Amino acid sequence: MDRYIELWVESLPQLLLAxxxxxxxLTIIAFVLSLVIGLFSTAARNLGRFNPLNWLAxxxxxxxxxxxxxxxxxLVFYGLPRVGITLDTWSAAIIALSLNTGAYVAETFRxxxxxxxxxQFEAARTLNFTRAQTLRHVVIPQATRIALPPLxxxxxxxxxxxxxxxxxxxxDLFQSGKQVAARTxxxxxxxxxxxxxxxxxxxxxxxxxxxxxxxxxxxxxxxxA
Amino acid sequence: MLSVKNLSKSFDGNxxxxxxxxDVAAGETTVILGPSGSGKSxxxxxxxxxxxxxxxxxxxxxxxxxxxxxxxxxxxxxxxxHSAMVFQNFNLFPHLTAQQNVALAPVLNGKKSKAxxxxxxxxxxxxxxxxHKADAYPDNLSGGQQQRVAIARALAVAPDxxxxxxxxxxxxxxxxxxxxxxxxxxxxxxRSLVVVTHNMAFARRVADRIIFLDGGTVAYNGxxxxxxxxxxxxxxRFLQIFEMTDYKx
Ligand SMILES: Nc1ncnc2c1ncn2[C@@H]1O[C@H](COP(=O)(O)OP(=O)(O)OP(=O)(O)O)[C@@H](O)[C@H]1O
Ligand SMILES: [Mg+2]
Numbered sequence: 001m002d003r004y005i006e007l008w009v010e011s012l013p014q015l016l017l018a019x020x021x022x023x024x025x026l027t028i029i030a031f032v033l034s035l036v037i038g039l040f041s042t043a044a045r046n047l048g049r050f051n052p053l054n055w056l057a058x059x060x061x062x063x064x065x066x067x068x069x070x071x072x073x074x075l076v077f078y079g080l081p082r083v084g085i086t087l088d089t090w091s092a093a094i095i096a097l098s099l100n101t102g103a104y105v106a107e108t109f110r111x112x113x114x115x116x117x118x119x120q121f122e123a124a125r126t127l128n129f130t131r132a133q134t135l136r137h138v139v140i141p142q143a144t145r146i147a148l149p150p151l152x153x154x155x156x157x158x159x160x161x162x163x164x165x166x167x168x169x170x171x172d173l174f175q176s177g178k179q180v181a182a183r184t185x186x187x188x189x190x191x192x193x194x195x196x197x198x199x200x201x202x203x204x205x206x207x208x209x210x211x212x213x214x215x216x217x218x219x220x221x222x223x224x225a
Numbered sequence: 226m227l228s229v230k231n232l233s234k235s236f237d238g239n240x241x242x243x244x245x246x247x248d249v250a251a252g253e254t255t256v257i258l259g260p261s262g263s264g265k266s267x268x269x270x271x272x273x274x275x276x277x278x279x280x281x282x283x284x285x286x287x288x289x290x291x292x293x294x295x296x297x298x299x300x301x302x303x304x305x306x307h308s309a310m311v312f313q314n315f316n317l318f319p320h321l322t323a324q325q326n327v328a329l330a331p332v333l334n335g336k337k338s339k340a341x342x343x344x345x346x347x348x349x350x351x352x353x354x355x356x357h358k359a360d361a362y363p364d365n366l367s368g369g370q371q372q373r374v375a376i377a378r379a380l381a382v383a384p385d386x387x388x389x390x391x392x393x394x395x396x397x398x399x400x401x402x403x404x405x406x407x408x409x410x411x412x413x414x415x416r417s418l419v420v421v422t423h424n425m426a427f428a429r430r431v432a433d434r435i436i437f438l439d440g441g442t443v444a445y446n447g448x449x450x451x452x453x454x455x456x457x458x459x460x461x462r463f464l465q466i467f468e469m470t471d472y473k474x
Binding site for chain 2: 117119120122123125126127128129130133137138141142145218219220221
């Protein structure tokens with residue numbers, strides 16, 4: 001046990017550094033991009049049934065939800081050079097992760113939008129709101145509350161998904177732990193430590209999510225009771 | 226003056242309103258009655274362009290639209306600003322307080338500053354007896370209170386015509402009375418009201434004019450006295466249903 005504690009203390013700075021330099025920035029960048037992608041996809045999928053942008057967005061979501069992230073990552077990093085597109089590891093990781101998460105976020109936004117009752121749109125119309133005003137003042141505040149819990153899931157999946165970038169030789173939290181394990185011959189100790197750090201990140205995110213959910217649900221009686 | 230000429234509306238090939246023509250005078254309370262499915266809601270929604278008729282013409286206070294061709298956004302907004310709808314299910318914005326619900330439209334329509342709209346909302350909430358609930362969210366209000374906020378919200382856009390689609394049908398009798406009282410106050414002020422309701426006491430006592438729809442056509446259009454004394458078989462059958470339900474209760 002003493003040996004484990006010694007190992008953990010010794011390796012912690014290295015693991016935290018990997019988390020701070022790769023896992024966390026990758027998560028943040030990919031999540032912000034996936035929100036943008038999700039927003040555009042949702043807008044596109046609300047266009048007419050025969051609009052090509054609608055088809056494009058629908059196809060995008062279909063493909064990226066329907067295939068494993070690992071396969072997407074390999075296609076972007078190892079596959080694209082075959083057609084002349086060579087990306088560095090960061091670009092490849094950001095592209096694959098944000099396209100993957102963006103597809104889930106698009107689903108989250110679509111279902112949040114769909115759950116707003118028809119009466120809300122009718123009230124907005126009878127009060128002569130423009131489409132943009134309806135979106136800004138009626139739809140988005142309510143959709144945000146509905147979207148938060150599934151969006152939290154999307155984010156947490158993304159954090160864990162970043163561990164796959166080790167396969168394109170990025171030294172993230174997981175890869176860093178793997179290196180220490182190989183050096184010290186202590187896989188149990190090291191992977192437990194890696195798991196614990198992921199758990200800490202997850203816990204912090206959950207607390208943030210709870211706070212946001214409370215804040216956006218102030219107007220709902222059952223949520224406060 | 227609100228005037229409908231030869232208006233027809235169908236859904237999926239079923240004609241719901243057939244060649245309807247009628248005038249609604251300003252300053253009057255017009256009550257629309259009729260059996261379920263006769264097209265009352267559809268007619269009311271056509272007046273606010275929540276539904277677009279296939280044929281006919283609608284004029285409100287000097288603005289006219291002809292149906293049959295696609296309407297521009299501009300046309301829709303021009304006609305729509307003359308009226309505001311109060312719904313059976315209130316349809317308040319749940320994320321806004323009572324006061325914010327009332328104050329939002331005048332600001333977004335560019336008619337009032339935020340401060341003016343807030344003041345107006347306070348006055349209108351007082352008018353419907355809810356000044357003490359200004360900061361309450363709809364979820365924390367009773368049905369009757371929610372409907373009164375919805376009436377204040379409709380009044381806030383200063384519509385020429387207020388349209389009510391069964392405003393009390395989702396309410397218990399006691400709460401219904403609260404809302405009916407507000408309606409009676411508006412009628413006494415000579416506001417122009419068009420009310421779809423199943424409340425016969427209201428129709429009898431408050432209406433200046435009754436329009437009876439049956440199968441998508443106007444079967445009666447005139448004074449309440451004539452309606453309640455009508456010997457038209459369809460109207461008698463309709464009124465009998467209410468007498469019997471009244472009796473059973
Ligand atoms: N959006 C719609 N799509 C298809 N059919 C509709 C639609 N709206 C109404 N209808 C049909 O039109 C007919 C008239 O409906 P409407 O709601 O105007 O009746 P109503 O007189 O208001 O009845 P109620 O007293 O039950 O409210 C009904 O048969 C209804 O099914
Ligand atoms: Mg109806």
